[in-house]
Amino acid sequence: MRYEEFTIEGRNPVLEAFRAGKTIDRVFILDGCQDGPIKSILREAKKGDTIISFVKKERLDQISETGKHQGVIAYAAAYEYAQVEDILNLAKEKNEPPFIIILDSIEDPHNLGAMIRTANQAGAHGIIIPKRRAVGLTATVAKVSAGAINYTPVAKVTNLTSTIEELKEHGLWFVCADMDGEVMYKLDLKGPIGLVVGSEGEGVSRLVKEKCDFIAKIPMAGDIDSLNASVAMGILSYEIVRQRMN
Incomplete structure (x- = not known):
C-alpha cells in the first residue's frame, strides 16, 4: 500500500471525493485561487472539518504525483475513522x-x-x-x-x-x-x-x-x-x- 493511492489530484476528482463522502484529512490549494470549482471544494472541506492549506505552486508541484494537480491536491484517509x-x-x-x-x-x-x-x-x-x-x-x-x-x-x-x-x-x-x-x-x-x-x-x-x-x-x-x-x-x-x- 502506498501513500500515493490516497492522494487525489485535480479539481473534479477532489470535488467528487468530497461529494462521495470520502474522509479527506487535508486539502492543499494554490494560494490566491478563487474560481468556482475551488470555492465548491472549500465549501465541502469546511463541512467536513478538513484542514485547508493555501500553498505556493512549487509546493503543489513537489507533492504532485501526476503533474496535473490544477491547483488542488487532497490527502484522503486510508481508513475510515471510528466514533x-x-x-x-x-x-x-x-x-x-x-x-x-x-x-x-x-x-x-x-x-x-x-x-x-x-x-x-x-x-x-x-x-x-x-x-x-x-x-x-x-x-x-x-x-x-x-x-x-x-x-x-x-x-x-x-x-x-x-x-x-x-x-x-x-x-x-x-x-x-x-x-x-x-x-x-x-x-x-x-x-x-x-x-x-x-x-x-x-x-x-x-x-x-x-x-x-x-x-x-x-x-x-x-x-x-x-x-x-x-x-x-x-x-x-x-x-x-x-x-x-x-
Whole structure:
C-alpha cells in the first residue's frame, strides 16, 4: 500500500471525493485561487472539518504525483475513522473496563503506526487523535501498523479536552505521560483508564494535562531526557496491562 493511492489530484476528482463522502484529512490549494470549482471544494472541506492549506505552486508541484494537480491536491484517509462511542462499545462487548489511548499532536506517521500496533497488542479498545496538528490515517500509518489498524478503532475529534471531559462522565480517569509526574510504578492504573501521550518535542499540551487525574513518569537512568513517543506509550501501556492482570 502506498501513500500515493490516497492522494487525489485535480479539481473534479477532489470535488467528487468530497461529494462521495470520502474522509479527506487535508486539502492543499494554490494560494490566491478563487474560481468556482475551488470555492465548491472549500465549501465541502469546511463541512467536513478538513484542514485547508493555501500553498505556493512549487509546493503543489513537489507533492504532485501526476503533474496535473490544477491547483488542488487532497490527502484522503486510508481508513475510515471510528466514533468515540465505537471504542466504548468495544470495551462493553468484551466485558472489560475501557482502556483508551489519547495521542496529543503525533505528527510522524511511523510513530502513529507503531502506536496503533502496540495499542492492539496491549488490548487497548481504541485510540483518539485530534483533527489538527496531527497525522491522520495515511497509508504509511496503515503499513507500519502491520494490520492492527483493521482491529483497533481510531477516532478523530475536534477537541481533546472536551472529549476527555465526556469520557470522564463514562467513568474513565486519565493519566498522562510527563517527566514532572509520579513514577508510574507508584500509581494505581487499574479500572477504566485513558492514557494520554504527547509528541516528543512538545509533550502533552497544558490544557490536556490539566484535565488528567494523574501524571506518570517513566523512570530513566540514561543521559538523554526523553524516549521516542511510541516507546513511551508502549512502556506505560504495559504497566497498565501488568496491573490489570494482577
